[in-house]
Amino acid sequence: MVRAGLTPERLTLAGAELADEVGFDQVTVSALARRFDVKVASLYSHLKNSQELKTRIALFALEELADRVADSLAGRAGKDALAAFADAYRDYAREHPGRYAAARLRLDPETAAASAGVRHAQMTRAILRGYDLTEPDQTHAVRMLGSVFHGYVSLELAGGFEHSAPDARESWAWIVDSLDALLRNRATPSHT
């Protein structure tokens, strides 16, 4: 009886791959056990329960996405940064739909506070710093950007724009453009 070499990390990664293949809500402890050719009960030595598996996948995805976004943001500012941020987000969701869905899992407050979700918020604020918004506006803008990006990507993944012209990526560009204009309009009157 050769050991399979299970660890929480390997299970999480395999779970993420499984999510991309069959959808996040089809990720089950049973399916994962089959993938490792191991009995279901064996996984319960490494995972507290099914919920923990999902949470781990979510945290992993948040981390991975934050890394990607950070990379594409490097050295950019203003509209350029906004577009890079948006594209990193959308590309990740298209490449890894299951992980993206995982990243949207509702986490309990403590878990969320310790997650890469915090980095996402920081990066969003960093982009907005390029637009000179006053404080309450900046928070509103963070929320708006989050909403648009999340909303668009969800709708696109759900196939909402599939059978209609124009192409989804044109709309994406138009939206990013519009958001940039909007934020520039909201900027505090320059102090020059």
Added chain:
Amino acid sequence: MVRAGLTPERLTLAGAELADEVGFDQVTVSALARRFDVKVASLYSHLKNSQELKTRIALFALEELADRVADSLAGRAGKDALAAFADAYRDYAREHPGRYAAARLRLDPETAAASAGVRHAQMTRAILRGYDLTEPDQTHAVRMLGSVFHGYVSLELAGGFEHSAPDARESWAWIVDSLDALLRNRATPSHT
């Protein structure tokens, strides 16, 4: 043995109520059977399967939401209409989180084409008519509005804005305001 008087319609409505109470993905044929104090198998005379139950709830919610939106839109135009649309959407999600989640269920193309989803799109376009956009822009705008509203409401329901100032409804107002400004800016140069 008194008959329970099950019909697909009653099951759908009860399913919608159940969704609001316990969450759409906790809606199961079993839970519904318990609610009617009837054996599980009995429901299968009225429903093909669990998926059909969910689809019916989704269609019901889309219809109900479209009715509400239509009501709040009556007699309004321009920014007033935009705000009414947005509020109807958000209010519905807050009052009926389960039904709202149901309305986001992915439907197969034919079902979707025959659903109230079509009315939603028409109403969105009706609002945009107040902004004089050229054709491709109008489509982009439809997509953007859908994204923002859906995204914001999802994030708010997921508790994303819960423990931070300012209040979610201020951000909502700010966003609606911004969208109005944005659309006015995109309007085709007036022909006066």
Added chain:
DNA sequence: AGTATCTGCCTAAAGCCTTTAGGTATCGGA
């Protein structure tokens, strides 16, 4: 009214998922 049919809900059963309890075999260190 009396009977025949039909339909609504029931019991039974199989299949899959989760989770817990307790057993056995393997690996690494003394």
Added chain:
DNA sequence: TCCGATACCTAAAGGCTTTAGGCAGATACT
């Protein structure tokens, strides 16, 4: 080498889905 820790296993209970077939109210026809 042996011994403990640990990795994976068997067994079992409980829940959800779905199908097959049965009994009894409800409906309809004479």
